[in-house]
Amino acid sequence: MHLTLTVKVDLERVDEMDLEQKLSEWFEWFHAHPELSYEEYETTAKIKEILKDAGVEILPYSLETGLIAIVRGALEGPVQALRCDIDALPILEESGLSYASLYEGKMHACGHDFHIVAGIGCALLLQSQKESLKGAVKIIFQPAEEASIGAYKILETDVMEDVDCIWGLHADPTRDVGVMGIKEGFVTAAVDRFVITVTGVSCHGAHPDDGVDPIPAGAAMVQALQTIVTRNVNAFHPALLSVTRFQAGNTWNVIPEKAELEGTVRTLEKTDRVLFEKRIREIVSGIAQAYGVKAELTWMPGPPATYNDAEMVDKATEVAKECGLQPVVNECSMGGDDFSFYEEKIPGCYIKVGTGKGQTIHQPGFAIDQRALQKTAQYLKEVIVSNM
Ligand SMILES: [Zn+2]
Ligand SMILES: [Zn+2]
Structure with missing residues (x-):
């Protein structure tokens, strides 16, 4: 009840931007402009432009692609991070979407365009309630996940040194929008x-x-x-x-x-x-x-196995229920994600977000149901706020 009310108030505060419409526009732009690992220059520039326009602070950063945004709360509290990977794959798109890839042979076939926009949405929602936030939230727009090394490169910079815990997400085309796969323990190999x-x-x-x-x-x-x-x-x-x-x-x-x-x-x-x-x-x-x-x-x-922290899993599950979403215990995947590199330093929780049933990730017909955009941005914001 309380959470529903909070979400409503926040949305009213960022309403001038018509968040849902904006998220959709940005998502279609990112989908149409996929860039491979370590080549995410346009992607980085676009994320930066959107965040700067919204007044979100961007931290100094030594890698050529990707960026770290920060929302600083007015009150004392922990430093949390949200990881959104941003790279695409060398796949010829066959989705038939009106906003399909403009770059032949490159495609956002792993949903990282969705991760970018969910991360931007979450940053904007957090920004709109800075005065009541505790601690700080670093949103990591990470390059080169598909090369299994981007997280490692981020960790070589000093931006993660003061971070207490990290959240991550991945699009899941085996589940409907609104279903959140949240599992304690091992989630990727x-x-x-x-x-x-x-x-x-x-x-x-x-x-x-x-x-x-x-x-x-x-x-x-x-x-x-x-x-x-x-x-x-x-x-x-x-x-x-x-x-x-x-x-x-x-x-x-x-x-x-x-x-x-x-x-x-x-x-x-x-x-x-x-x-x-x-x-x-x-x-x-x-x-x-x-x-x-x-x-x-x-x-x-390559990356170690991803292991979800029990307390963070409990919070993510509880918040999903409060937001009217459907938390389910997903199975561990024998696929990998370099998110696990962060977890060698700090506790983390990696959530599989239902993005509408369709072709699996890394397939030319993979597509995201855009109804997941705003729901996910709001959900991530609520999860992070619940952990302050
Ligand atoms: Zn992938
Ligand atoms: Zn992926």
Whole structure:
């Protein structure tokens, strides 16, 4: 009851801007102008322009793209952050939307345009009630989430040093607008990547005895790597390994010199990440020896698993109910999000926001139901205020 009233009052105060209409206009602009990781220059300039026009303070910041806005409350309180990632994907859009991407081969197919606008809306709503706010709220418009490194880069600056906790959101096209997926504990997996280069000796396809064929060795590795999941990892720990690329040779009658395998490992528990790297090394080296090839493993660790703080989850769930939204406990995803880097320093809560059922993220027909824009901006504002 109380919350509904607060929302109404705030909206009246920012009403001159006709917030809903503005959010829609901005959303369509961002959707039409997608930029890839680390290339978010126009996006950054547009966010800056909107926030400056609304009188929102922008903090000094050392990265080339992205920005940090701050709303300072008049009263003492904690420093909270809201993370909104801003980059797009190299996908040719097929949504059929009137405001589809103007840049061929680039698309906001992960809903980060929605995150930007929800973050802007939240900033404006907070700004409109600064006098009654406690502490401060930093809204982080983060570059390069799709490259899994933007959060890490933000953490290398000093802007997060005084932050006590962080909120994050992600568009969820498996749920209707108004449904909020909020779960305690693990919500996304750790993302590690590996490349294995197998080197043999090239020869005529009719005389395999003249060379050393890297293909059977690579194939044996593909098979054996799966046994890490079934034979080495605790059966109660979610974990997976996918070999997603296996390239060798370029014709039918030549045994190639090299085969290259690439893939990803997804885990929740830190100990399993260590276990996978160790077992992959052992399996690759053992099979290489058995097949008489040379093999080299490159292990590229990415973001850890995202883990939602219990108290923050309780607040987010309670506020969703008070705002007339429908909180549901979402399942943990084996996808990743570099939001988890922030959580290595401070508690966080990552909320999956229903944006209307449709094609999944990273698909050319992915689309956001715009009715989610204002609802999400208001909800995030209320969640943050509830935590002051
Ligand atoms: Zn994505
Ligand atoms: Zn995303």
